[in-house]
Amino acid sequence: MKIAMTVNGKSVSREVSDNTLLVEYIRDHLRLTGTHVGCDTSQCGACVVHVDGQATKSCTMLAASAEGLAVTTVEGLAKSKDDLHPMQVAFKENHGLQCGFCTPGMIMTATDMVTRYHTQGKELTEDAIRVHLEGNICRCTGYHNIVKSIADGASKMTTV
Amino acid sequence: MYETNFHKASTAQDAAALLAKSDDGKILAGGQTLIPTMKQRLAAPADLVDLSRAEALRGVTITKRKKMGIMKADGGETITIGAMTTHAEVAGDTELAKVCPVISGLAANIGDPAVRHRGTIGGSVANNDPAADYPAALMALRATIHTNSREIKAEDYFQGMFATALADNEIITAVSFQAPAVGGYGKFPNPASRYAMVGVFIAKSVDGDVCVAVTGAGDNGVYRHAGLEAALSADWSTTAIEAIEVSADGLMSDLHGTAAYRANLIKVMAKRALV
Ligand code: FES
Ligand code: FES
Numbered sequence: 194m195k196i197a198m199t200v201n202g203k204s205v206s207r208e209v210s211d212n213t214l215l216v217e218y219i220r221d222h223l224r225l226t227g228t229h230v231g232c233d234t235s236q237c238g239a240c241v242v243h244v245d246g247q248a249t250k251s252c253t254m255l256a257a258s259a260e261g262l263a264v265t266t267v268e269g270l271a272k273s274k275d276d277l278h279p280m281q282v283a284f285k286e287n288h289g290l291q292c293g294f295c296t297p298g299m300i301m302t303a304t305d306m307v308t309r310y311h312t313q314g315k316e317l318t319e320d321a322i323r324v325h326l327e328g329n330i331c332r333c334t335g336y337h338n339i340v341k342s343i344a345d346g347a348s349k350m351t352t353v
Numbered sequence: 354m355y356e357t358n359f360h361k362a363s364t365a366q367d368a369a370a371l372l373a374k375s376d377d378g379k380i381l382a383g384g385q386t387l388i389p390t391m392k393q394r395l396a397a398p399a400d401l402v403d404l405s406r407a408e409a410l411r412g413v414t415i416t417k418r419k420k421m422g423i424m425k426a427d428g429g430e431t432i433t434i435g436a437m438t439t440h441a442e443v444a445g446d447t448e449l450a451k452v453c454p455v456i457s458g459l460a461a462n463i464g465d466p467a468v469r470h471r472g473t474i475g476g477s478v479a480n481n482d483p484a485a486d487y488p489a490a491l492m493a494l495r496a497t498i499h500t501n502s503r504e505i506k507a508e509d510y511f512q513g514m515f516a517t518a519l520a521d522n523e524i525i526t527a528v529s530f531q532a533p534a535v536g537g538y539g540k541f542p543n544p545a546s547r548y549a550m551v552g553v554f555i556a557k558s559v560d561g562d563v564c565v566a567v568t569g570a571g572d573n574g575v576y577r578h579a580g581l582e583a584a585l586s587a588d589w590s591t592t593a594i595e596a597i598e599v600s601a602d603g604l605m606s607d608l609h610g611t612a613a614y615r616a617n618l619i620k621v622m623a624k625r626a627l628v
Contacts, residue, residue: 194359211359211401214388235389236545238467247441247470253388254471257359258381258403306466327547328465 196256200225201269209256215249216240218256219266227267227297231330238329241298241305242266248305250328267297270304280304280346289342291333299339302329307347317347355397364409365501365524368402372522375400380524382437382476385468410437410475410526413446428534429559432456436475436525440464443474455536455554459486462540464547475525481575483514483605484548484568486540488575492566493554496530513573534559535589539625541569541618543609550609551618553578555585555626563589565623570615572605581623591624 196213197206200223207222219225219242230252231239240252243265251264270278280303283289290296306325310317322343323336331339358375362368372378379398381387383405390396404410418429430452434443443449444461463469463477463486477487478498491498491507498505501524510518519525533556540552549569556564565581568574584593599619604612 210356212354212357212391214354214392233389233392235385235468238465241467244470248467249470250467252392253385253468255359255381255384255388255401255403257361258384258405260361302466325466328467 194257196260198256198259198261199263201265211255211257213256214252215242215244215254215256215259215264216251218259219251219264225266225268229294229297231294231298236328236330237295238298238302239295241301241329243301243305246308248302265301267300270300278304279349280307280343283346283349284339284342287342287345288338289334290339295329295331295333299326299329299331299343302326303343303346304350307343307350310347311350317344319344354391355394357391357398358400360400360402361406362402362404363407365404365407365526368404368407368524369501369522371400371402372524378402378522380404380479382479383439383471383473384476385464385472386476386480386482404437404475404524405471407437410435411442412438413443413449415448415452427559428452428532430532431529432532433527433529434474435527436478437473438475440469440472440474441466444469453532453536455533455538455556456490459490459538459540459554462486462542462547474528478510478528479517479519479525481511481515481517482548483571483574484543484546484550484552485575486538486549486552486568489549489552489554489566489568490538491528491530492575492577493556493564494530494533494536495556495558495564496528498525499527499529500525508577511575516574531558533557534561537626537628539622539627541622551615551622553581553619553622553626555581555623557585557589562586567619570604570619572603578619578623581619585627589627591627594620594623594627 229239231237235253378400381401381403414433416431440460440463450457496507535557552568563586565578599616601612601616606612
């Protein structure tokens with residue numbers, strides 16, 4: 194079946210089989226390999242993208258279900274190679290990654306939680322950050338620097 | 354994942370018609386259980402009917418109950434939640450949080466943020482996982498499950514592990530219940546899956562009836578706990594919970610915990626649900 198959606202602001206359309214996962218559509222068909230697959234049990238969060246502005250595990254959604262929706266992947270955050278998104282800068286400056294495998298998912302989960310908290314006018318405390326990282330697993334960092342990065346990125350994310 | 358044919362339905366009627374045409378069709382709600390199960394090849398429906406765009410099946414409605422001319426503040430409102438309402442929508446509904454905060458809190462603790470953005474109450478209720486949260490809530494709140502063809506009382510609906518009263522091709526459209534005067538949910542989440550190892554939902558209706566439902570513990574899914582109900586009806590206190598004997602008979606034993614451990618957790622979670 195032909196599936197069309199908007200990815201990082203661009204209209205795309207691909208002929209895929211009905212059982213194609215959104216993450217396969219993104220990685221294999223669009224060749225946007227920033228979104229990762231770290232498990233097959235929906236637990237790791239390496240595959241998190243935004244679907245219509247909401248953090249979603251792209252390994253746990255069919256591409257067909259995203260027909261017509263707006264998807265943002267980690268590639269869609271930076272304006273250019275030299276003009277990174279504040280959350281990306283924060284991860285870089287706070288040593289929020291080691292091997293970097295979990296990072297795309299961490300960053301998409303982070304920008305989602307910051308946007309939600311900003312919209313609701315709530316303060317994103319360290320505890321809240323940890324709670325919202327429930328669905329993202331990192332095998333390297335021990336999380337402390339990820340939490341630090343998100344707090345730093347949140348303070349720099351002015352636009353919601 | 355095995356091959357499947359994808360269909361989209363914008364109403365429950367359309368979905369029912371599509372299911373009727375298939376030998377082996379399944380509803381795709383939020384997919385947060387079904388897609389992982391299909392990826393593991395534990396489910397292989399020939400046809401999938403996606404309800405994610407069925408707007409009429411989405412949203413929370415609250416009907417206030419008037420008592421002697423004034424709005425009653427402590428429970429009694431009728432709450433209807435559309436089957437395709439996501440956990441995030443239930444958790445984030447500010448009106449619902451005012452009249453039934455226990456449901457908002459329960460929804461806010463299902464899975465993780467990404468799962469809550471897609472997972473739905475209808476999907477959870479249709480699946481009836483023995484460790485899911487919503488079945489305990491609906492059982493204790495004596496909710497009604499609305500389908501495309503009838504209304505089913507929660508106690509008739511939940512029929513054991515993954516078993517429900519749903520007939521083939523019957524589709525949940527909404528759940529409804531009366532906001533309790535007092536309600537609480539104590540959950541001990543499995544540290545890895547976040548499913549309840551034991552979850553105890555306690556509700557006292559506006560008429561004073563006490564109902565206690567336990568999830569995650571019973572070896573035949575969600576059930577009502579007569580001992581706790583009797584104790585709390587007589588004396589609404591943690592001391593009353595402490596005084597009763599919770600038997601390990603009929604409780605699950607698995608690698609996460611023995612039946613005796615779960616029996617003890619039932620008491621501990623009941624106490625947490627009360628405070
Ligand atoms: S790849 Fe999606 S949660 Fe692990
Ligand atoms: S940095 Fe290696 S998995 Fe997180």
